[in-house]
Each structure stands twice: as C-alpha cells, then as structure tokens.
Amino acid sequence: xxxxxxxxxxxxxxxxxxxxxxxxxxxxxxxxxxxxxxxxxxxxxxxxxxxxxxxxxxxxxxxxxxxxxxxxxxxxxxxxxxxxxxxxxxxxxxxxxxxxxxxxxxxxxxxxxxxxxxxxxxxxxxxxxxxxxxxxxxxxxxxxxxxxxxxxxxxxxxxxxxxxxxxxxxxxxxxxxxxxxxxxxxxxxxxxxxxxxxxxxxxxxxxxxxxxxxxxxxxxxxxxxxxxxxxxxxxxxxxxxxxxxxxxxxxxxxxxxxxxxxxxxxxxxxxxxxxxxxxxxxxxxxxxxxxxxxxxxxxxxxxxxxxxx
Numbered sequence: 171x172x173x174x175x176x177x178x179x180x181x182x183x184x185x186x187x188x189x190x191x192x193x194x195x196x197x198x199x200x201x202x203x204x205x206x207x208x209x210x211x212x213x214x215x216x217x218x219x220x221x222x223x224x225x226x227x228x229x230x231x232x233x234x235x236x237x238x239x240x241x242x243x244x245x246x247x248x249x250x251x252x253x254x255x256x257x258x259x260x261x262x263x264x265x266x267x268x269x270x271x272x273x274x275x276x277x278x279x280x281x282x283x284x285x286x287x288x289x290x291x292x293x294x295x296x297x298x299x300x301x302x303x304x305x306x307x308x309x310x311x312x313x314x315x316x317x318x319x320x321x322x323x324x325x326x327x328x329x330x331x332x333x334x335x336x337x338x339x340x341x342x343x344x345x346x347x348x349x350x351x352x353x354x355x356x357x358x359x360x361x362x363x364x365x366x367x368x369x370x371x372x373x374x375x376x377x378x379x380x381x382x383x384x385x386x387x388x389x390x391x392x393x394x395x396x397x398x399x400x401x402x403x404x405x406x407x408x409x410x411x412x413x414x415x416x417x418x419x420x421x422x423x424x425x426x427x428x429x430x431x432x433x434x435x436x437x438x439x440x441x442x443x444x445x446x447x448x449x450x451x452x453x454x455x456x457x458x459x460x461x462x463x464x465x466x467x468x469x470x471x472x473x474x475x476x477x478x479x
Contacts, residue, residue: 173358174253174260175476177469178205178268178276181366182444183437184377186459188221190366191269195229197466198267198473201259204233205252205279206270207243208410212236213396217389217412219380230264239400239407242330245278246286252279265473273447274323274331277350280361286349289341297337301329302404309336317345323447325440327414330406362472364465365454370442377437381412381430390416390426411436 177200179191191202204210208218212235215222220234232255237243256266270276301309310326313335324331335346342349393408393416400407403417415433418424424432448454457465 173360174256174266175360175473176256176266176268176280176362177472178280178361178363179270179366180273180276180363180448180454181271181459182368182373182441182448183219183271184373184380184441185366185368187269187271187366188219188225190364190459190462190465191267192225192228193462194267194466194469195265198265198469199263200265200267201230201232201262203252203255203259203266203268204231204270205248205268205272205275207248207272207275208407209234209270210237210243210248211239211407211410213239213399214392214407214410214413216384216387216392217416218410219384230259232259237407239396240402240405242334242406244334245275248275249279265469271444273444273451276363280359280363285352286338287342289337293341294333294337297333297340298329301333306332309333312336317347319347320345320350323443325436325443327436328409329404330409360472360476361453362469363451363454364468365448365451365456366459367456368441368445368459370438370445373441374434374438377441378434381433381437384412385426385430390419393417394420411440 177194179187179194181187194200195202202221209220210233211218215235221231233251252268256268259266268276306329307326309329309332310321313332314321316339317335320335338344338346338349389412393413396407397403397417397420403414403421408414408417412433415429415436419426419429455468457468
C-alpha cells in the first residue's frame, strides 16, 4: 500500500464532528470521508444527520448517501472504499479527514481486516429470515450466549450487525470477536485519532434538541418517502436510530410524542456505547469540541511529522 496519512475525527453522536471536520478541512486543505455506517444511505440525509448541501460545499465530501436502503454495509468492502477515497484525496493534494462515530468500522480500517471467508448466501438468507420471524432482540439474546463481547458492542435493535455475527459463527464455527483478533495494521498507514470529548449528562439535552431540529427539517416526510421506495421496515438502511421510531408512527399508530421519547432514549443509549468504546482507545487524543485551534494544531503537527519521517 502507498504510504497514507489519515486524520480520524471521532466521538459520540451529537458532539459536533461535522463542524470540527469543516474547520480542519479549511485549515489543512482537506477532503472529508464518511466512516459512519448509517450516513451511507441514500434518501435518509436528515434522519442520519448527513452533512447538508451547504456544509458539503465547503470542501469535498465522499461516501455520504450513496448506498441503496436495501443494501447492507460490509465492513471489509466499506473499509476498502474509504481507503480508496482517502488515497484519491491524497493524490489530489488533499488531506483525508475521516469522520464518524462507528467504532467497529474504524477499527476494521485502522487495525486491518479480519480474514473472514465468504459466507454461503443460503446461510445468510436463513439467518435474515429468522431475524424477520423472531425479531432482532431474540437473535441478540442468542448472540449474547455465543459471543458476549461482540453482543455488548451492538444494540439489540441492530439486525444488520446481529445477523452478520450469527452468519459468521454459523458458517465458520468462530465468533466475530475471534476473527477480529486476527488482524494487523496495514503497512504504510499513519493515523491520528482526534476525539471530541463529551459527557452523557451534558450531551443529552443537545441530543433532544437535535431530534427536534431533524423533525423540523422534515425527517418524517423523508422516512415516509424512503419507505415508499423500499417498503421493508427491516431493510438495512432503516436500522439507524430514528428510522424505526418514525416507521412506528407511520405503520403502528405510535404517537409522535412517544416516538420522540423512544428516539431520544435510543440515541442516548447509543451515545453511551460510543463513549464507552472510544474511551477504551488509548490512541485517541481528546479535545473539547470548541477547541478548534488545538485540534488544527495537533493535526498539523502530525502531518508535518509524517512528511518528515
């Protein structure tokens, strides 16, 4: 692999990663690459908090809103796309700035991909059918018995990752945790991880306000239109927080007030899991979200050091 230097901006949902990324891009002539597993889906820009058209106009953006709702994200393929785009940016003289909150995908990218063999499509279909029939929470309970470490990292309402873990175990006899332990960082890859610090207490009201803004921006109509184009509430793109809650309003008669409360509860729980994940990563340098100068300075020093050595 050609030597490549990556700036990775991480943090819990709602911590201001988009604003920090734009500041970095403007200061360092950068291009933004998404590594959030939900912001890849087309037609769900509001509910997944993808950068707006105005924000994307500030600098190049890639891998946002490009995947059909019925297409699952595979860590290996996604990591390959991220690295390809980062390499393209670097060739163009741009600094690749990776932005997202999906820790598992960043780990796959930075630490290398597990050599998981191709899974028999029939096994995959069988697991997905079980999930549709029994529900993701039942399958999550099964995963807790098989692979408790991985189960603790994902939400019981995340059928895509739950099914992936179960299909891999069914096909190979080994857990995803076992496979993820057989990786190594690609040669020539230099990475700076910058985290935006937050605590759950101060983040919660910001998350509530964020949901209100999404609703004001048309999140309900967006999900309604997306469902009209893909009438399957269990499609991978609808597993992102906010979609199940708004689909419940549309399909199950749940009140919008109740959906908003469920949405906030799910978002807060997700933010808690993100904070737990990232706080265990000793490679992350933490900054307050408003410490733009400090973030830019650290990134510039990293790039200068990478160029020199």
